[in-house]
Amino acid sequence: MRGVAHVNVAAIERNVAALLAATTGGAALCAVVKADGYGHGAVAAARAALAGGARWLAVVTAEEAAELRAAGIRARLLVLGPLDADDLPRALDADADVVIWEREGLERLRRLERPARVHVKLDSGMGRLGQRDPAEATRIAEELAADGRLLLAGAMTHFASADEPGGRFLDEQLDRFRRWAEPLREAHPGIVLHAANSAALLARPASHLDLVRPGVAIYGLDPFQGDPADHGLEPALEWRSRLVSVKPLEAGESVGYGRRFVADAATTIGTVPQGYADGVRRALAPGGGEVLVGGRRVAMAGTVSMDSFGVDLGPGAQDAVDAPVRLIGRDGDARLSAEEVARRLGTINYEVTCGIGARVPRVHHRDGRPLDPDPA
Numbered sequence: 234m235r236g237v238a239h240v241n242v243a244a245i246e247r248n249v250a251a252l253l254a255a256t257t258g259g260a261a262l263c264a265v266v267k268a269d270g271y272g273h274g275a276v277a278a279a280r281a282a283l284a285g286g287a288r289w290l291a292v293v294t295a296e297e298a299a300e301l302r303a304a305g306i307r308a309r310l311l312v313l314g315p316l317d318a319d320d321l322p323r324a325l326d327a328d329a330d331v332v333i334w335e336r337e338g339l340e341r342l343r344r345l346e347r348p349a350r351v352h353v354k355l356d357s358g359m360g361r362l363g364q365r366d367p368a369e370a371t372r373i374a375e376e377l378a379a380d381g382r383l384l385l386a387g388a389m390t391h392f393a394s395a396d397e398p399g400g401r402f403l404d405e406q407l408d409r410f411r412r413w414a415e416p417l418r419e420a421h422p423g424i425v426l427h428a429a430n431s432a433a434l435l436a437r438p439a440s441h442l443d444l445v446r447p448g449v450a451i452y453g454l455d456p457f458q459g460d461p462a463d464h465g466l467e468p469a470l471e472w473r474s475r476l477v478s479v480k481p482l483e484a485g486e487s488v489g490y491g492r493r494f495v496a497d498a499a500t501t502i503g504t505v506p507q508g509y510a511d512g513v514r515r516a517l518a519p520g521g522g523e524v525l526v527g528g529r530r531v532a533m534a535g536t537v538s539m540d541s542f543g544v545d546l547g548p549g550a551q552d553a554v555d556a557p558v559r560l561i562g563r564d565g566d567a568r569l570s571a572e573e574v575a576r577r578l579g580t581i582n583y584e585v586t587c588g589i590g591a592r593v594p595r596v597h598h599r600d601g602r603p604l605d606p607d608p609a
């Protein structure tokens with residue numbers, strides 16, 4: 234074993250249940266499993282989220298939707314991303330709801346001459362995808378609703394700064410969205426209004442509306458980059474490896490490309506068989522990275538290579554070969570969170586778990602027990 238991402242599906246299940254318990258007004262939950270479930274494995278994450286009470290799933294691409302359907306997942310599914318003329322029929326083949334925000338999107342749907350459930354997206358301040366002009370968004374929605382084949386299924390928006398505690402911009406966005414979407418729902422009582430990502434779900438009950446769309450929090454990651462436990466969330470992923478080699482280093486000897494680590498005293502160097510091709514960021518070392526080895530925090534030593542990196546075990550650690558390594562996770566009392574790794578890199582936990590490479594197998598378990606190989 235070089236390295237494995239151990240993912241506890243029971244933790245995802247419990248996180249979804251905890252998030253549902255925090256929703257107000259009977260809002261349903263749409264679990265966002267885009268980007269291979271934020272690196273956790275989309276199919277396993279989707280099944281766990283549904284078991285925890287999610288009623289909808291969301292992805293970004295048509296391929297991601299097709300992957301879930303191929304695994305036999307039948308829940309209501311929303312494709313959030315833009316879909317070109319090739320991707321749109323693929324998304325509909327997967328029986329997914331789709332999102333539009335411009336007239337071109339509506340025309341593309343009409344040209345297909347097939348039924349579709351469609352959500353209209355307002356850009357209430359994210360400045361990325363979505364219709365800026367509420368009047369135009371309403372016209373698009375009304376034309377959609379008047380089309381015999383198409384169904385106006387929802388109205389949505391996305392927050393730009395829900396993770397900033399006490400931020401006023403979220404309230405402005407929510408106001409703008411409600412002023413547009415509530416009259417639309419009066420005219421079309423069946424439609425679903427949705428806006429809240431994980432941070433808004435946790436911080437602004439008023440944003441819950443009919444459906445919440447948490448992603449990062451279902452994996453037990455903190456949208457505010459603090460401690461997930463503060464929100465009753467439990468990290469689902471551990472990134473594990475083992476020391477494959479341990480050897481003594483004399484003062485003055487170096488480790489790794491560019492000789493960027495030189496021992497100032499005799500020490501012991503262990504080699505972890507995970508490198509930047511596995512998603513260990515080269516920017517971490519030397520100088521910034523730590524991992525857990527045998528339940529102890531140790532510093533990374535030298536440059537991260539494509540397939541491995543060194544750790545400074547200190548003098549007299551020759552017997553550490555085969556010791557368990559955690560690049561993220563806990564071992565005994567020691568804990569290294571995705572939030573901490575992100576802080577060291579100047580990024581966010583989202584990027585850390587999404588960045589775990591395709592070469593690292595995802596192994597799913599339920600509180601330490603193997604999964605039923607053929608889940609119902």
Ligand SMILES: *Cc1c(COP(=O)(O)O)cnc(C)c1O
Nearest residue numbers: 265313391430431446447448449
């Ligand atoms: C990714 C995404 C989400 C989930 O956001 P989190 O911050 O991970 O909870 C919700 N809605 C949209 C449109 C997204 O793209």
